[in-house]
Amino acid sequence: LFPQDKGRLVTAFLENYFSRYLDYNFTADLESDLDRVTTGDEQWQALLARFWKDFSAALGETADLRITEVIEKINEVLEPHLFPATPEDPEPRRCKVCGNGLLSLKTSRRGGAFIGCSNYPECRYTRPLAGEVEGGDAAGPDGKLLGHDDDGLPVSLRVGPYGLYVQLGEASEETPKPKRASIPKGMDAAAVDLARALELLSLPRRIGQHPEDGETVEASIGRFGPYVRHGKTYASLKDPEEVLTIGMNRAMEVLAQKAARGGGRAAAKPIRELGEHPDGGAVGVYDGRYGPYVKWEKTNATLPDGITPEDVTLEQAVALIAARKPAKRAAPTKRAPAKTAAAKKKPAAKKSSSAGAGG
Incomplete structure (x- = not known):
């Protein structure tokens, strides 16, 4: 653990x-x-x-x-983990950028907890809780400049609450949210140069068209890391480098493995097509986890012992499906007679009571 x-x-x-x-x-x-x-x-x-x-x-x-009281208490308890002192850094809580701010645990609504400088917003130094990440001076307020794109916009390597990322341009009134791309875990931060950063910023990357339906297959990086996507099927990539290099053959292999594990949305194909259901729609025989079954629309019916997928007929399949379909709910029976009887009893009881009082 x-x-x-x-x-x-x-x-x-x-x-x-x-x-x-x-x-x-x-x-x-x-x-x-x-x-x-x-x-x-x-x-x-x-x-x-x-x-x-x-x-x-x-x-x-x-x-x-108060939240500040709780945060300061956690700072004290987790100080050996959050701010480990070393011979090279005897004052680990001293901000490495502005030099006079005090590092502390901070929280954000979307980013969770992270370490930031007490001089915010003048000093925008931040880092993950676990400590400094690879990337060196990427932790500075403006990150590490990697170069400029063809339009002359600066490309920088930065570190935020979620870890390292690359950014195109600077925040301004015209572009309050410049384009960013996360650097996935497992990718060597030291290898992120200008060319690599531009490749990450260009994601999602179109790989090609799926041979069966012609839909686009693409690669990108999401909340849970790099992946390939076909329609609504997402398959993770274990090697983060593949997001920039994966081709169609490899993408098809990864998507097929996802579907085989039951995580894809690819529809199962019948091992036999039996024909048209009397109410419309195809009826087929499928090989399921618990044995062969027949299917029509959303109704599945397991083949009983003695009937094999090779021998089952359309008529038998229709009968099995009919037996599996939920019975139509019967209309509620009228209870008027019972209410009438109850109504009759009440006046009778009152009459009897009245008669008794009069006697």
Whole structure:
């Protein structure tokens, strides 16, 4: 198991503000209480009430905490991990760009947690929680200049909360969001020069047309890394370098492997086509995970023992499908007679009661 940064943050928060519930003795005692509920020696309602009384109090204590207070506490707890001191860097929390800012854990609505400078927005230094990434001076406020494209726009290597990325141009009023492209995990950051950066910025890359339907097959980088896409089928690429070099033959192989694993949207092909259903639409025999079956539209019917895919007829398939189709819901029966009878009883009861009172 490898701890992730999000897990470290959650654990640090819980250990400081909900330490009782992370204690091994709490778990052991709760196991004993649950055993007593199982044996009938304690009511589960009483156990839950006792738990909730203390837990709701703990929740109340954290409700008034300020986010800055929580972040500073986590900074202290995770300092050896977030800001490891070394002989070469005895002041790891000192900002490496402006020189006088203090590095701290920060959060953003879309980017999650990251490390940033206290002098923001004057200093825009940021880095991932795990520490400096390969790329050296890419962590500066303007990144590392790789060169310029054919239109003279600067191309830079930068680092953000998600890691390294390349950017074309600078943010301005005309272009508040310049074009960017992530550098996928596993790609050598030192090999990202101007040519490589322009290739990444040009993604998605058209590979060609699918031989079966003529739709475009393309390669690009998404939230979960590099992939090839055909229609609505996405297949991941294990080697990040392939996103820039993959050809049609290799793309077809990757897409076929995805479909074989059940992750693709490619429709299964029948092993036999039986003909037209009386209500319209083709009926076919398919080889399924649990044996052969016949299919019409969205209705599947498993072939019973004694009928093989080679021998099944259209008539047999239609009968099997009819048996599998959900029966039409019967119209609700009228209950008027019952209501009438009940209505008659009420006046009779009142009359009887009245007669009794009069007698």
